[in-house]
Amino acid sequence: MRRSTSRTITGRSLPALAVLAAGVLLAGCSAAGTAGSSSSDGSGSAAVKVGLVYSRSGPLAAYGKQYLEGFNAGLAYATHNTGKVGGHRIEVTEQDDAGDPAKAVAAAKTLIGKGTKILAGTTDSGVALQLAPLAAQNRVLYVSGPAATDALTAVNTFTFRSGRQSYQDILTAGSLLGDSHGKKVTVLTQNSAFGQANVAAVKQVLGGQGAKVDAVLAPPSAADLTPFAQQVKSRKADLVFVAWAGASAPALWTALDQQGVVGSTKVVTGLAGTASYPLFGAAGAKVSFLAHYFPGAAGTPVEKAMLDGITKAGGTPDLFSPDGFTAALMIVHAVEAGSAQDTSLMVKALEGWSFQGPKGDEQIRAVDHALLQPMFTAKLIGTGSAAKPVLLMRLPMGAVTPPSKQMAG
Structure with a gap:
């Protein structure tokens, strides 16, 4: 160039x-x-x-x-x-x-x-x-x-x-739920500033649309994530929103798969960069993804x-x-x-x-x-290095527009 x-x-x-x-x-x-x-x-x-x-x-x-x-x-x-x-x-x-x-x-x-x-x-x-x-x-x-x-x-x-911005992410996740009114949403995340912010965002956006939102919070240092996957399964939510950061992600997705969470309800998380695709393992094909972008979307x-x-x-x-x-x-x-x-x-x-x-x-x-701007939803096909996203839906900017705010100065 x-x-x-x-x-x-x-x-x-x-x-x-x-x-x-x-x-x-x-x-x-x-x-x-x-x-x-x-x-x-x-x-x-x-x-x-x-x-x-x-x-x-x-x-x-x-x-x-x-x-x-x-x-x-x-x-x-x-x-x-x-x-x-x-x-x-x-x-x-x-x-x-x-x-x-x-x-x-x-x-x-x-x-x-x-x-x-x-x-x-x-x-x-x-x-x-x-x-x-x-x-x-x-x-x-x-x-x-x-x-x-x-x-x-x-x-x-x-x-x-x-x-x-994050609000657009949550609206995109909500599109995978459909009509949120009366639906039960469980947020699975870590008990940290990052996790609490995600819980607050889901409550604001999907809770504001009539969903009933609760959360399962795991300590950031937790190594055994099976108990938290079991808690999520017991909630019997219509949608599980996963917001996770750190090296324990593969263990989390393995636990969710082994406990049958990803096979029994709609599980949604954000699609990160290509390096993250293999981390989902066998669970990846069963998860729905909100996507800011992926090549070809x-x-x-x-x-x-x-x-x-x-x-x-x-x-x-x-x-x-x-x-x-x-x-x-x-x-x-x-x-x-x-x-x-x-x-x-x-x-x-x-x-x-x-x-x-x-x-x-x-x-x-x-x-x-x-x-x-538009946002996207996707699924993963393949596992390991062969995993790649496939487009489910393009959401026009009007479908994921955050509420307007008054300029601070």
């Missing part, structure tokens, strides 16, 4: 990018990456400085890699392989936050101090919630990535998102362009490829329809924008900057 963008990589060698990347455009950086008072493309036009702050390393490094590869493909697509928009060359500097909010904030402050007007990336929700107020304080455009926390929607006028020309762009560059399309691709589309549109330097005009250009994204018809809701 031909690329004219100028990149500065902070604190890592180029091979480390193959592990994961976070890009940040340093305002005032020349193509060689040296600081200066201004930057131009050689024709006197100021360069567009974009900063990608994301997890190149740390626990979410695999997701960061997917985001970066999608962003690169999206930038090439949106600029027709010129690396320019509105006559301005796009400069990208990548910064690794390692999933640490303090590192992310420090990197963003440095970039903003050097003139960066656009920040993007953010694999981790905790990081996103720290960068959003910083963007508002400094009046820079901030386009978050895979961070799914609902709290990011309407957090301030300068913050947008290029991925989905959308079947649109823009998705094909994304897949082709990533593979031609030597990458591998995966779960969060659309988040990076869409971020690039948003940034190019903000500069082209707004301004390369006036953040308020970039914000106005994005608010209410409807576009063809890699997942299909998408829209940035003007009132709170929620990214309305």
Whole structure:
């Protein structure tokens, strides 16, 4: 893939990018990456400085890699392989936050101090919630990535998102239940902040639709998960929503299969990246999956362009490829329809924008900057390394639209 963008990589060698990347455009950086008072493309036009702050390393490094590869493909697509928009060359500097909010904030402050007007990336929700107020304080455009926390929607006028949010996940899960009114839903998760947040989300969304929601909570350190699978089976729920994190996932799915849970009721969980498919073992074929994305799910020309762009560059399309691709589309549109330097005009250009994204018809809701988008449901066929998802249903953005929120500021 031909690329004219100028990149500065902070604190890592180029091979480390193959592990994961976070890009940040340093305002005032020349193509060689040296600081200066201004930057131009050689024709006197100021360069567009974009900063990608994301997890190149740390626990979410695999997701960061997917985001970066999608962003690169999206930038090439949106600029027709010129690396320019509105006559301005796009400069990208990548910064690794390692999933640490303090590192992310420090990197963003440095970039903003050097003139960066656009920040993007953010694999981790905790990081996103720290960068959003910083963007508002400094009046820079901030386009978050895979961070799914609902709290990011309407957090301030300068913050947008290029991925989905948790509410859309739960609505997608609910589509597998049908009419929720009077149905019994059991959430199986860990007794942790992560688990409690999932219980609260299911109660808010499906409980709000009339479902009766309860939970089975396992200690995060639990090694024997059979008792918890037995508890779930005894609840005789119409739907079991599983939200699980950590190395015990294979043991959990084995227990659910052995106790007959996946064969006796509808069990739903989120479809993660391709590396997770073998973890479900024999239970995988009996589970229903809500899916933000998997390669081939959308079947649109823009998705094909994304897949082709990533593979031609030597990458591998995966779960969060659309988040990076869409971020690039948003940034190019903000500069082209707004301004390369006036953040308020970039914000106005994005608010209410409807576009063809890699997942299909998408829209940035003007009132709170929620990214309305299609979602998918799927099943797995095959086991082990042969496991792969098959599409069950494409849900248009109108079917999985979160309630609107009042902008915080």
